[in-house]
Amino acid sequence: MDRAAGLSVRVKLTLSYAGFLMLAGGLLLAAVWVFLLRYVPDRAMLYNPDDQPTNGVFPVRSALLEVFAPRAAAVMAFLLLFGLLGGWILAGRMLAPLTRITDATRTAANGTLSHRIRLSGRKDEFRELADAFDTMLARLESHVAEQQRFAANASHELRTPLAISKALLDVARTDPNNDTRELVDRLHAVNTRAIDLTEALLLLSRAEQRTFTREPVDLSLLAEEATETLLPLAEKHGVTIETRGDIAPTTGSPTLLLQLTTNLVHNAIVHNLPEQGTVWVTTRAHRDTVTLTVENTGETLTPELASTLTEPFRRGTERIHTDHAGVGLGLAIVRTITQAHEGTLTLTPRSEGGVRVMVELAAAPPQASAHRNL
Known part of the structure; x- marks a missing residue:
């Protein structure tokens, strides 16, 4: 100006x-x-x-x-x-x-976010401002780097189904005797994956923008709904789902929180033992918070690997079934939705194998819970 x-x-x-x-x-x-x-x-x-x-x-x-x-x-x-x-x-x-x-502000405005003020001396108003500005620059630099990685990974993931479709069409063009039905089936599968990835990216963007209306939500009901929806998938993989817990009232977007719960249960099913696996879905209500915990059996994970599973397009090594690889955004969406609701997401490897994922959100005010019960 x-x-x-x-x-x-x-x-x-x-x-x-x-x-x-x-x-x-x-x-x-x-x-x-x-x-x-x-x-x-x-x-x-x-x-x-x-x-x-x-x-x-x-x-x-x-x-x-x-x-x-x-x-x-x-x-x-x-x-x-x-x-x-x-x-x-x-x-x-x-x-x-x-x-x-x-000077640091002008440097940051020119696109250089690595510069820090690092004002020395005892604490006063200027030093508090400088420290706050340094913290803001660090967060901006981390966010920009994360967005750049995300954009590069998203471009790669979106390019893959397009490249596969192009290759299939090129083969069909050069081989007129190729089975058309098989080609259509493969193109349908590739197109479905591209659509799933695009919808996941849109959902992730919506959660990051936090453009939703907060309403009273019961996590226990969402857990039951997600479990019932994914029961056929669990039976296909030979996985048993056990749901238990308390009424867990909170406030937020019912759609996004249902997506969060569904992603957690889906992830626990497809990343499980080849057979006789188990998924535990538990809700708990505390004084000021409510928790949703999803545990599953599976291969033993290291804490380092578990900490990276929420990054976009990161998949645990040897943990993906070939018939349902997903798009690599399930836990990334869970993390973004949790952050949009000012919650906490914790991933902990189980000593017996598998992983424990806990989402902690603020409990709904008493008047909101009473209104919901009415």
Whole structure:
């Protein structure tokens, strides 16, 4: 935004310091003059050397004024110069941290987010501002890097089904005797994967923007709905689902929270043992929070691998069934939805194998729970 040029803050502070000093000096001189007017007589008798009064009268106040006025003017001139010089130096020292913050802001505006102010010294308002700005830059740099990785991975994932479709069509064009039904089936599968990936990206974007209305939600009901929906998939994989727990009222988007629950249960089913696997879905209500926990049997994971499973397009090694690889955004969507609801997502490897995923959200206010029960 273009603004009209004005006085700098340093000049304003300098004039303020000098003006305050002049005001203080003027008040002091005025107090001295009032004192002289009150306690010094207007005229006084003149005495000879023998302490005998003469007929002459000396104007005391007039004489004092003649002596006091020029010296007062000199003092005020000195205070003005001292105030301007001292104010300029003090303002420069006080605004030096602000100059560093401004330079860092301009550097960040040019696209360089790695620069940090790192203001030294004891804690004060400027250092709090500098530390807050450094924290903001660190988060922005991390967010931009994450978005760049996400964009690169998304481009790669979206390009893969398109490249497969192109290859299938090229083969069909060069081989007129190719089975058309098989080609259609393979193209349908590839197209379905591309659609699933696109819908997942849209859902992830919606959750990140937090453009949803908060409503009372019971996580236990969402867990039951997700379990019933995915029961055929669990039976196909030979996985048993056990659902238990308390009524867990919270507030948020019913659609997004159902998607979160469905993703967790789906992930627990497809990343399980080849046969005789188990998934446990548990809800708990605490004083200020509610939790949704999904555990599954499976291969043993390291804490390092478990911590990376929520990153977009990251899939655990040797943990994906060939018949349902997914799009690699299931837990990433869960993490984004949890963050959009100011919640906490925790992934912990189970010692027996598999992983435990817990989502902790704020409990619904009592009035919201009462309204829902009505």
